[in-house]
Amino acid sequence: MLAGLCVLLATALFPAPVSADNPIIQTLFTADPAPMVHNGTVYLYTSHDEDEARNFVMRDWRLYTSTDMVNWTDHGAVASLKTFPWARQDNDAWAPQVIARGGKFYLYVPISVAGSPKNVLAVAVADTPYGPFKDALGHALIPPGNDNIDPTVAIDGDGQAYLYWGNPDLWRVKLNPDMISTSGPAVKMPRLTDYQEGPWFYRRAGHYYMAFASTCCPEGIGYAMSDHATGPWQYKGSIMDHDKRSSGNHPGIIDYKGHSYVFGFNYRFNDAQTREHRERRSVTVTEFHYNPDGTIPMQPWWDTIGAKQLGTINPFRRVEAETIAWTSASDTSASGAHNWAPGVRTAKSAGGMYVTHVLDGGYIVVRGVDFGTGAGKSFDATVAAAAGGSTIDLRLDSLTGPRVATLAVPATGGAETWRSETTPLARTRGVHDVFLVFHGKPGADLFNFDAWQIGTGRGKPRASR
Known part of the structure; x- marks a missing residue:
């Protein structure tokens, strides 16, 4: 859409x-x-x-x-x-x-x-x-x-x-x-x-x-x-x-x-x-x-x-995946032509809202995220997927900005079977726009995405549903 x-x-x-x-x-x-x-x-x-x-x-x-x-x-x-x-x-x-x-x-x-x-x-x-x-x-x-x-x-x-x-x-x-x-x-x-x-x-x-x-x-x-x-x-x-x-x-x-x-x-x-x-x-x-x-x-x-923007986003607390400043996803053919393909949507279940219809190359932008002095150790996300093989890249300030984390999304047992996954985060300081960039099988609905957070290494992330 x-x-x-x-x-x-x-x-x-x-x-x-x-x-x-x-x-x-x-x-x-x-x-x-x-x-x-x-x-x-x-x-x-x-x-x-x-x-x-x-x-x-x-x-x-x-x-x-x-x-x-x-x-x-x-x-x-x-x-x-x-x-x-x-x-x-x-x-x-x-x-x-x-x-x-x-x-x-x-x-x-x-x-x-x-x-x-x-x-x-x-x-x-x-x-x-x-x-x-x-x-x-x-x-x-x-x-x-x-x-x-x-x-x-x-x-x-x-x-x-x-x-x-x-x-x-x-x-x-x-x-x-x-x-x-x-x-x-x-x-x-x-x-x-x-x-x-x-x-x-x-x-x-x-x-x-x-x-x-x-x-x-x-x-x-x-x-x-x-x-x-x-x-x-x-x-x-x-x-x-x-x-x-x-x-x-x-x-x-x-x-x-x-x-x-x-x-x-x-x-x-x-x-x-x-x-x-x-x-x-x-x-x-x-x-x-x-x-x-x-x-x-x-x-x-x-x-x-x-x-x-008035203020910043605290990534050390749960950030809903459906908290969005901008989102876009377009399929690109081998010739470079762009199709008006559906991309990120939101959906509702008994557990609340989440992001769905995630496509390869799609992304979500969250602006003004304050990483502070660099205490973050991990990028944690709550996801659900019928099949594995997809990833979420966390990039700073643009689609081609520094990639500070890549999280693998495994098969979780179903499109609403939620698991919290974690991956190491490179040292990140200060205020940045966060680009969550999705990769996987072209043309497929890759996974559902409920929330994310920056971990400090003090505890294991828990599934939110």
Whole structure:
């Protein structure tokens, strides 16, 4: 799938190690980013475009987390259409948002009801931000309506929660403290200049913001501001201009560790695979700085270099294999031609997420890994393989950088029969980008990969499952 990202992108794969690569998720097509900051972690909820999509084909909602804005850990689907058994089950898992309140986490989504041409808004609840989310009502929170897509929610300083949504009109309703019922009627807002859909409502430094996908098509990102959570909203201009490279857009804006970020999506990976416009999108991010008066300056169109890294990865603790800054795998024929071959993916089992569909020549990049003063003695990995003969090379800073370890992956007894393997590590100091490069029989699914760690020689690694 996306991990076979090709030679056309090769010059953009390896910017300075202090920055992320855009798009930030490469193992699936993702869209409609809904970031939430909670207890020092960014929780990024997304919708998910299926590989076969030409128009919108969306069946679940995914979660990725980061503490450095560069390496993102895949937690899989936290909810799906099955969460709402009364909804249409084959499609229409559209843009989500999650908010925390009172020790619970509330997921708001637009879905379709079987037999109805109109969307509803639904709500699910979980005890942790990782889910699983469960249907809170057994029916719609907002009943069928033509404009019922793209919910966004925030809680004002006085504790009042507001839900906004809509395309092409913007609607608002008050939520009760239980976050699963409304107070008073839904209010249709006066039309905002350049508004289309995808609203993102938030409060910051005494200002209220309404960012949105601007008039289709193509869509940019615009925004409005107000002195009150209920408006009136004053259009302030574009955060990102309309651009023919993207028929759609969807903003998500947060502050994290003293920095401000806007998320959105583009079609870079789809366009790398085909000239056909297909609704297969990829989440992106960029850092920006508010003006002194609280307005947002215009940002350039999504580039290949995302946010700067905040902090480093500690390799002396377990690192999930699905913690990824970038991943790619492409088959190369004898003639040198590159095929758009599937590469690294992630999968979920009873034991959690792991990396699968590993191909010869594929790799995972983890940026900003701090080896400290060189105390590491071994490279340890938890793997599962039906057949042996594959290896993982650990290289520093590039695909051709110093190889400091090579771990042999044996037959473990099955694709989910996990074993921890270890191999010596050459003396490695300081902060490096780690390239985990996979080798084995060309064209074969080589093995599954659960986690890795740098050992200090003080104990034998143990299987994690």
